[in-house]
Amino acid sequence: MRRLIIVFVVVLCARDLRATVLLPAEFREIVAGSQVIVYGRVAEVRPEWSEDRSRIDTIVTVDAGSYLKGGPGGTVTFRVPGGQIGRYRNVMVGAPAFQPGEEAVLFLRASGPSVAHVFGLSQGVFRVRVDPRTGRRLVIPPVLMARGDAPEAVTRGDRSRRQLSLDAFAATVRSAMAQPAGAR
Amino acid sequence: MIPRTGLPARACRACVWVAMAWGASPAPAAAQVYIGREVPHAGTFEVSGGGVWFGGYDLGSVAAEETRNTGTGTGPFVLFTVDSRAKPAPGLQGRFGVYLARSASIEAGVQLARPVLSSRISGDAEEAPEVTATETLTRLIVDGSVVLHLRGLSFAGGKGVPFVLGGGGYIRELHEKNEVVETGREYHAGAGAHLWFGRGKRRLGARTDVGISRRSGGADQAGIKRMVPTAGASLAYLF
Amino acid sequence: MRRLAALLLTASFVGAASAPSAAYLKLGTRVGTRTVTLKWTQMPIRYFVTDRGTAGVSSAQVQQAVLRSFATWDTVPSARASSEFVGFTLANPSQGDGATVIGFQNRPELDRTLGATSFMVDTTTGAILESDIFFNSAFAWSVAAQGEANTFDLESIALHEIGHLHGLAHSAMGETELRAGGRRVIAAEAVMFPIAFATGNIAGRTLRADDVAGIGDIYPSASFTRDMGSISGNVTKSGKGVLGAHVVAFDLRTKKLVGGFSLSDDGSFVIAGLDPGPHIVRVEPLDDGDVESFFDLTLNIEVNFRPQFYDKIVVVPRGGGTSGVELKVVAK
Numbered sequence: 001m002r003r004l005i006i007v008f009v010v011v012l013c014a015r016d017l018r019a020t021v022l023l024p025a026e027f028r029e030i031v032a033g034s035q036v037i038v039y040g041r042v043a044e045v046r047p048e049w050s051e052d053r054s055r056i057d058t059i060v061t062v063d064a065g066s067y068l069k070g071g072p073g074g075t076v077t078f079r080v081p082g083g084q085i086g087r088y089r090n091v092m093v094g095a096p097a098f099q100p101g102e103e104a105v106l107f108l109r110a111s112g113p114s115v116a117h118v119f120g121l122s123q124g125v126f127r128v129r130v131d132p133r134t135g136r137r138l139v140i141p142p143v144l145m146a147r148g149d150a151p152e153a154v155t156r157g158d159r160s161r162r163q164l165s166l167d168a169f170a171a172t173v174r175s176a177m178a179q180p181a182g183a184r
Numbered sequence: 185m186i187p188r189t190g191l192p193a194r195a196c197r198a199c200v201w202v203a204m205a206w207g208a209s210p211a212p213a214a215a216q217v218y219i220g221r222e223v224p225h226a227g228t229f230e231v232s233g234g235g236v237w238f239g240g241y242d243l244g245s246v247a248a249e250e251t252r253n254t255g256t257g258t259g260p261f262v263l264f265t266v267d268s269r270a271k272p273a274p275g276l277q278g279r280f281g282v283y284l285a286r287s288a289s290i291e292a293g294v295q296l297a298r299p300v301l302s303s304r305i306s307g308d309a310e311e312a313p314e315v316t317a318t319e320t321l322t323r324l325i326v327d328g329s330v331v332l333h334l335r336g337l338s339f340a341g342g343k344g345v346p347f348v349l350g351g352g353g354y355i356r357e358l359h360e361k362n363e364v365v366e367t368g369r370e371y372h373a374g375a376g377a378h379l380w381f382g383r384g385k386r387r388l389g390a391r392t393d394v395g396i397s398r399r400s401g402g403a404d405q406a407g408i409k410r411m412v413p414t415a416g417a418s419l420a421y422l423f
Numbered sequence: 424m425r426r427l428a429a430l431l432l433t434a435s436f437v438g439a440a441s442a443p444s445a446a447y448l449k450l451g452t453r454v455g456t457r458t459v460t461l462k463w464t465q466m467p468i469r470y471f472v473t474d475r476g477t478a479g480v481s482s483a484q485v486q487q488a489v490l491r492s493f494a495t496w497d498t499v500p501s502a503r504a505s506s507e508f509v510g511f512t513l514a515n516p517s518q519g520d521g522a523t524v525i526g527f528q529n530r531p532e533l534d535r536t537l538g539a540t541s542f543m544v545d546t547t548t549g550a551i552l553e554s555d556i557f558f559n560s561a562f563a564w565s566v567a568a569q570g571e572a573n574t575f576d577l578e579s580i581a582l583h584e585i586g587h588l589h590g591l592a593h594s595a596m597g598e599t600e601l602r603a604g605g606r607r608v609i610a611a612e613a614v615m616f617p618i619a620f621a622t623g624n625i626a627g628r629t630l631r632a633d634d635v636a637g638i639g640d641i642y643p644s645a646s647f648t649r650d651m652g653s654i655s656g657n658v659t660k661s662g663k664g665v666l667g668a669h670v671v672a673f674d675l676r677t678k679k680l681v682g683g684f685s686l687s688d689d690g691s692f693v694i695a696g697l698d699p700g701p702h703i704v705r706v707e708p709l710d711d712g713d714v715e716s717f718f719d720l721t722l723n724i725e726v727n728f729r730p731q732f733y734d735k736i737v738v739v740p741r742g743g744g745t746s747g748v749e750l751k752v753v754a755k
Contacts, residue, residue: 156707261610360738
């Protein structure tokens with residue numbers, strides 16, 4: 001052939017594994033189903049064996065910036081499946097992974113005295129990214145909230161969806177709390 | 185090479201009977217201008233080459249479908265629809281025939297064309313703009329025909345001789361870059377005329393014909409049979 | 424740029440354009456500074472089934488459903504995957520025992536999760552030490568031949584999870600709708616679509632062209648290399664490469680839909696495992712509400728463009744590839 005091409009093997013690194021069958025919740029359900037909604041910065045990630053030593057989980061500690069629900073407290077701690085101890089890495093595909101310094105709005109639940117966990121495995125994680133052009137903090141992904149009772153197709157490339165600023169996202173959460181799922 | 189069944193077969197058989205009836209009738213005396221054995225006769229060859237035009241035809245409609253979830257409607261979910269058409273195209277043709285009798289010959293032919301295949305993509309579920317995507321095919325048809333020369337209908341002082349023909353052929357269509365081949369079959373029937381010049385055993389002439397070709401296979405996305413009009417004009421040589 | 428390369432770029436194969444080596448969204452793991460495809464180096468995959476059922480499904484029925492699901496992947500002609508049921512075990516499908524275990528488990532903290540696949544990976548070699556699949560017994564399940572109302576079909580979910588176990592990531596070949604109660608699949612054309620069909624539905628027991636292309640891409644058989652072809656090109660917006668665009672090839676003759684992604688900063692993509700013949704190529708953004716099902720959100724996945732078609736019919740050759748498909752997208 002006249003020219004050669006480089007073909008990239010398309011792989012994602014382990015922390016990017018997304019491979020679980022989920023039942024996606026509507027945003028109001030995420031809000032209503034979470035005991036704590038907090039915006040903060042990840043301070044520490046600490047992998048540890050589960051109590052029965054059958055898997056590795058990671059305990060994530062977040063310095064709380066502001067609470068949209070629950071709180072108060074200077075830090076929040078929650079557990080996510082997967083982590084690395086020594087040379088062995090346990091990955092539960094679909095589970096969120098965190099790095100110190102990351103910012104996020106986290107929707108957390110807890111049952112009884114156990115350590116909190118993220119709503120819907122990864123559905124309760126809304127990462128915060130600083131827009132390099134404007135310096136504003138943007139929340140990704142955008143909120144998918146039903147506008148009425150009728151099903152509404154999620155169209156790719158929908159012009160009406162926009163990434164929200166942190167303040168606008170907080171206002172959306174408060175609006176959802178005031179108008180919970182099923183209350184329309 | 186004549187189809188045994190179906191519409192093309194019936195058309196071919198009708199052509200044969202009509203032509204035999206005409207061919208059996210004596211030619212007008214005015215046409216008998218040659219001395220000696222009449223040309224053409226059994227064993228005379230004819231070679232011709234020229235241009236051909238293929239009409240356009242629809243290749244059908246196919247839909248990109250996804251499997252629908254329970255309770256979200258009926259039938260497959262259509263992501264988009266593609267309506268395809270082969271555009272009319274000029275081409276080249278060459279034929280070689282041998283006369284079995286004054287009024288009947290058989291011939292083999294080759295036709296080559298490069299039609300544009302056009303696919304109109306519409307009805308996108310997420311409102312992607314409509315587009316017409318195209319590619320250029322290379323089409324080769326190898327066919328055989330029975331030709332009946334209607335000498336009873338000759339004109340221009342016997343120099344012009346109408347004919348009818350029927351036959352079948354093999355279609356070979358290559359997609360762009362010639363790396364993917366699709367094959368099919370065709371049956372055709374048509375009519376035309378020769379106009380011969382000169383008086384000798386070897387003559388130059390012109391040939392025109394029109395016809396209809398019934399095709400299946402080839403670069404055909406929806407598996408439909410289609411009728412394709414054709415027209416050709418060639419220089420012919422009789423020897 | 425450097426970071427993106429570190430995240431995405433694992434290895435590059437230089438080869439003739441007529442024989443591209445790979446393309447599909449696959450799982451990977453980091454080994455030192457490299458990232459390697461997460462795949463089984465030895466076949467068959469040997470697995471155990473937890474000797475515990477759930478309401479309405481016995482452990483023997485779990486084993487049969489899992490066996491059928493493995494067999495569905497194993498019989499893909501263009502792939503060389505194989506599996507072997509070793510036996511029942513009392514162990515849970517959890518990590519650390521060196522065995523690949525599949526079964527039901529009660530994980531109340533994993534709400535809204537029907538099932539999940541885990542890997543234990545040796546980070547020095549990238550080797551899979553074990554992989555486990557759990558089905559969440561907090562939900563109602565069925566193995567009924569025709570499905571059962573208000574229960575999830577175990578074989579369908581097992582087929583999806585076993586696809587992950589083989590190293591396949593999610594497919595974007597599906598449409599969703601939003602309503603009270605959450606997002607729901609309207610339609611999908613891949614078992615590896617991340618959202619399950621409704622309860623009672625058994626359509627997920629059948630692999631689609633997108634799944635078949637994916638498994639063949641990871642474990643190619645001789646026929647994959649010999650009989651299939653590929654399309655490659657770039658997705659660009661305003662002259663810059665688009666990362667994370669979903670590119671779909673539609674076979675005009677077989678009506679098969681196979682997708683791939685643009686996975687480098689120049690927007691290059693490859694869709695392998697295609698039947699030879701003419702294809703329509705379509706590009707669309709990922710659902711911006713679902714990006715994390717496919718990519719790490721720290722990557723700058725571009726979703727701000729409109730779906731569109733390539734304006735040429737792309738002909739895929741047998742055993743080779745068609746390159747140079749330039750898809751220029753525009754902002755919403």
